[in-house]
């Protein structure tokens with residue numbers, strides 16, 4: 001099995017001394033769906049920001065397909081796609097034009113871009129709506145367009161930061177289906193964060209639980225649940241999460257800022 005992401009001692013201290021990620025080490029295998037779980041403010045997005053070279057680690061490093069993210073950020077970036085926690089689509093542009101814009105960021109030649117746009121639209125099932133402006137899309141369709149934008153340069157690894165936050169259960173299932181298709185049809189490695197334990201349980205090959213910047217445990221959902229069998233009858237991944245973080249996945253967000261952010265994301269996702 002080939003290691004495709006290797007993080008060693010990744011640490012991020014933000015100005016003001018907030019230790020968002022504290023000496024985190026783990027590896028992800030090629031073709032795996034790897035889940036990164038943790039309460040609000042645990043350090044999930046910060047870890048993704050470092051792995052995708054958007055911010056530099058205070059300490060430690062990581063390799064993406066063998067490429068050092070601190071020494072060769074540009075080359076590393078070509079290996080990965082990133083779909084942020086916030087929706088990134090331009091409402092005033094059509095699906096096609098959003099993708100064309102994205103292809104431009106990667107300097108993909110025009111003729112080649114047309115081929116790839118058709119390819120990713122098909123992948124997320126948006127071909128029929130490609131000419132419509134994104135503002136006419138539903139929340140789930142926008143998220144799918146977001147994912148299509150992250151795929152245009154054919155990355156080996158796709159980072160999805162809360163791909164289903166604020167979406168209804170039908171749409172969440174639909175997104176899971178596309179994520180599974182990517183893994184099965186193009187053997188893509190997927191690194192995702194989620195607050196939904198059922199999602200992590202059904203999608204992920206392995207999950208890491210992070211709290212206050214520290215990885216508490218890392219294993220297959222099955223092994224993590226089995227480890228609690230002495231304490232709980234038929235443990236769920238929610239039980240595992242509680243066991244390791246001492247908290248419930250909070251719908252009542254602990255800070256005003258997090259609550260505001262979450263409302264904004266949901267509003268935008270709903271459209």
Ligand SMILES: Nc1ncnc2c1ncn2[C@@H]1O[C@H](COP(=O)(O)OP(=O)(O)OP(=O)(O)O)[C@@H](O)[C@H]1O
Nearest residue numbers: 014018020038039040041042043044045046047258
């Ligand atoms: N740009 C920043 N400057 C200062 N502190 C930050 C910054 N971004 C994040 N933080 C802090 O770092 C910690 C980790 O935040 P991060 O966004 O990585 O958490 P998260 O696990 O993604 O949370 P959520 O589930 O709410 O998305 C938090 O305490 C947060 O307030």
Ligand SMILES: [Mg+2]
Nearest residue numbers: 044045046085
């Ligand atoms: Mg986050």
